Amino acid sequence: MDSRGQIRHIGGGQFSRNQIAMNDQSQKNRRLYRMTERAKTQDETRARIIAATMQLHDEKGVTATSFVDVAKRAGIGAATVYRHFPNMGSLVTACGTHVWEEMAPPTPDQAEELFSGLDRREDRLKRLVDEVYDFYARGSLRLGKAYADREHFPELDQFLLAVETGIQALVRKAVTPAVTSQTTLELVYALTDFAVWTSMQRVSGDEAARRHHLARLIGCALTEPPHP
Amino acid sequence: MDSRGQIRHIGGGQFSRNQIAMNDQSQKNRRLYRMTERAKTQDETRARIIAATMQLHDEKGVTATSFVDVAKRAGIGAATVYRHFPNMGSLVTACGTHVWEEMAPPTPDQAEELFSGLDRREDRLKRLVDEVYDFYARGSLRLGKAYADREHFPELDQFLLAVETGIQALVRKAVTPAVTSQTTLELVYALTDFAVWTSMQRVSGDEAARRHHLARLIGCALTEPPHP
DNA sequence: CATTCCACGGAATATTTATTCCGTCAATAA
DNA sequence: TTATTGACGGAATAAATATTCCGTGGAATG
Structure with a gap:
């Protein structure tokens, strides 16, 4: 990117006039141009x-x-x-x-160390919620805009997919090694996504209380019940 | 609205030329025009x-x-x-x-009879979730579009506010007469909103299972814990 | 220093959308 | 039947956007 002293061509390099000329076979006497x-x-x-x-x-x-x-x-x-x-x-x-x-969204590679030393599930969930909700709070405005126009710009979709991937990696780590079904896992994915955060923000009380509520809900979700 | 045989003026009636002329004092010889x-x-x-x-x-x-x-x-x-x-x-x-x-969104006046005869909270919650999720399923596409552009059109905002009001009325009835704090109530509002429905739709399994999950989560939310 | 290069932006061009005017014609009144 | 009314839409006008062209000036080269 920041290749000072290299031959530069902006915009990803596909459409510099110089670049186009380079592709032309008859570019014999062309002065080399470093910027x-x-x-x-x-x-x-x-x-x-x-x-x-x-x-x-x-x-x-x-x-x-x-x-x-x-x-x-x-x-x-x-x-x-x-x-x-x-x-x-x-x-x-x-x-x-x-x-x-x-x-700075959570990334899969952070997941490992984030939960190191936390043995009790309760602690792991708290850590998870803190990490994810700190992130949502940081990115609130722009995440909201991105989600609103996600369908109009594939680039936004990619971005959000990447964000979601990182968060889901955290979720998996937080929930592991407990035995949970795929469905239960997906339920926790849902509870930790941005849409739910947005909804949760309307709940009165302080931020800590909201996080506590969510952690509790996730705990409930992890308590697998028999389904008829 | 459909006033056949009345003096008509389209567009809500504020800007019909006839209407404007009517306001004019000098409309002595103006033929009456019924449509x-x-x-x-x-x-x-x-x-x-x-x-x-x-x-x-x-x-x-x-x-x-x-x-x-x-x-x-x-x-x-x-x-x-x-x-x-x-x-x-x-x-x-x-x-x-x-x-x-x-x-046909849920309306506050439906709330009363919807839960009549259901004494167990569990049944009431199931009824609540069924009613609300049937509605979301019906309106899925358009609710999504409305939420996406809510900030650009006050009219969409009004519409969604009305929708949310109706659903929250159901929630209140479903949860009554149990003693619940305002915060807990808001938590259930959040869990039953459209955003959470959308997130829940990504959970695998059939629709019945998803509804069961949500009902269980609401049940958890209603189990008030002591907060430190 | 003379020559070459190219990022920049003013301006031209092409579309798309917004908004209004006004003539036409069928419906309506008397 | 004849005069009147007004919904409709073609066309004009305005204005914002999209997109490209090309001249200019300063940087880069040898």
């Missing part, structure tokens, strides 16, 4: 675009944000936005990368 | 507009649907759509009325 100083301002422009876009996404939602909007907000020409991002999808993806870093 | 035959085709047009709109809402969502879209789909001129509905909000409201009738 050093320029790369900086180029990166700045890119960053400004992404910042403006995230701002607009936060305000109006992803679907309601247009290229012109972004250009205005970033204080640059619309054509420049297009050169950096050929379509909204790629812009959304770029924002996704930033957002992912900012909200 | 009989015409009202029929007028109602048909209105119905076609609403049907087209609901179709588009189902396909692309509320926010993504434009007047031009609606006109095309209904096979009429855009101007006609405007005469019937001066803005998207009024069209959304009109659709809401139809949708409300189609999905």
Whole structure:
């Protein structure tokens, strides 16, 4: 990405004029062009675009944000936005990368150590709920926007799928090694997802109380009953 | 509404030219105009507009649907759509009325009889979950669309608020007369909302099993614990 | 320093959507 | 039957967006 001193081509590199010329067989006398100083301002422009876009996404939602909007907000020409991002999808993806870093979702590899030393299921569940709900609280606004427009942008869907994968990995670790059926596991997945968090936020009392409630509910879910 | 033989004015009656003239003091020699035959085709047009709109809402969502879209789909001129509905909000409201009738949400007044004769809490909860989940299943698609664009249309918000009010009334009846705190009640509200239903739908097994799971969770929620 | 390169953005072009005007024609009144 | 009324929709107008072209100026090269 930040390949200072390399041959640069923005927008993923598929559409630089230079790049296109390279593919052309008759590019005999073409001066090699490395970017050093320029790369900086180029990166700045890119960053400004992404910042403006995230701002607009936060305000109006992803679907309601247009290229012109972004250009205005970033204080640059619309054509420049297009050169950096050929379509909204790629812009959304770029924002996704930033957002992912900012909200730092739980990842499967964290799961192992997160529950180390916690033997009692109760403790493990508490840890699980704390971890997941801290995350939801961090990402609240943007997760909400992403879920709202998920069906309109495959990139949002991918993002959320990744988020859900990480959380479900935590759930599995928290619940292991107890013997639980797949269905029960899925029930806990449901209870720990963002939609339920959102619903839970409407319950009065402080955050700690809400987390306690959820942990208790998960405990109930894990108590498998006989089904008729 | 369907006042055949009355003086008609479409679009809620605020902007009929005739109506405007009526307000004018100098409407001395104005022929009285009652509509009989015409009202029929007028109602048909209105119905076609609403049907087209609901179709588009189902396909692309509320926010993504434009007047031009609606006109095309209904096979009429855009101007006609405007005469019937001066803005998207009024069209959304009109659709809401139809949708409300189609999905027939639980209403507070049904609550009383719904639980009559059911003394055991377990039975009451089962009845509650059945009633609410039958409703969610009926309205699934449109409720999802409404929730997705809720923030963009006050009319959708009103609609959903009304839906939620009805369901919460059921919840209260189902839980009464047991002594439960406000917080516990809110917890059950959360568990019975549409978002949780959506999450629950991802749990494998048949629908009956899912309902059983939810009823059990609600039962757990009602078992108030001491909180530290 | 002369030459080459290319990111930037103003401006042109093409669509799509929003909104209004107004003539037509069938329905309605007298 | 004749004059009147108003719903309808084609067409005009306005405005926002999408998308591309191309000239410019400063960076990069040798």
